[in-house]
Amino acid sequence: MNGRARISALVAVVALLLSPTTAPTASAADGPPVVKLSRSQAGTGGSVTVSGSGWRPRALLMILICGQSVPSTGVRGGTNSCANADGRAVTTDAEGRFSRKLPVAEPPVPCPCVVHAATVTGARAEADAVFRVAGHTVEPLPTEPDGGRLSVLTDTRLDGSDSLLTRFGAPPARTLVFTVGNVGTSDVRDPVFHVGTSHGVFAPQWQEQQWRGTIRPGKKARVELSVELAAGAHGDYTVSLKYGGKVMAEQPWGVSRPWGVTLFWILACLVVPAALFRLGMAVVDRVRPRQKARRPRPRLPEVALRLPGLRPRQEARHSMRSSSALPWFTPDDDPGTAGRLSAPHDDGPTSPGTPTTKGPP
Structure with missing residues (x-):
């Protein structure tokens, strides 16, 4: 019994020693995605190695250097505040990790700057890490105005479906639906939102849309805004929502290819x-010269048009003989034939074939 008790105590001690190390690992795996940098500062022309963990496995990410941003507030102004031309794409491994070297470039707006990593397709996920671009201008962040402030309370979604005309190149259209709440101290009347659509890694094209209504402090409202792409658009798009110079939400949109247009061009070809x-x-056929009409050839005798051997030779000879006679004479009425076949006349000369009568001796 003592030996068994010692073994049980030893197993318990080992379990206690291992439990502190395994618990943080499980919680880290369930936490938000993380981005780490090999250095916190670099000048234009240099590079920095960006590594991350906690991302979705096999996810496509886009890494950018953005200005006028801090990790607590996110990227102000969306990708318009980032150096898009020098961004890099990377795909996470099976464990949701990645490592990519990023060239250092100055963003179009002043610092403070961050290295921004975000998913391109699928569920939205992003993370930022503080980074300083040596030699680039640094300005304080613009203060938010006092009064009414809107915040997105629920996830955005795109309502609607493609019609038959969309299959033939008509512009795809959806309705962006979201709920906002007024977290400020005053009313927000007729807010103006900016809806942008971007294809792949390109910057979004923004359009202003005004929502009619009043949102009182502490209240919320359901907002619906129309979104429309160009004719014949297809591929992976991202719909972004911006209010007050800050991107509030982004929603992926996969547009199918208009196969009707492809079928039309095949038929046209x-x-x-x-x-x-x-x-x-x-x-x-209209301009070519017409040939002169030829005279009809004389018809061959009926015997010549028939194949040999189909009727006896005698009948053929009789037909040829009858065809040589004149049409108004029959073989019996032929003058030559009638003279030869008729009895000799008394006054005619004796012919050698006519028998002579002898008198009495």
């Missing part, structure tokens, strides 16, 4: 050449 060919043949 088949029908148009065939129509042009028939038109050309009609023109050639």
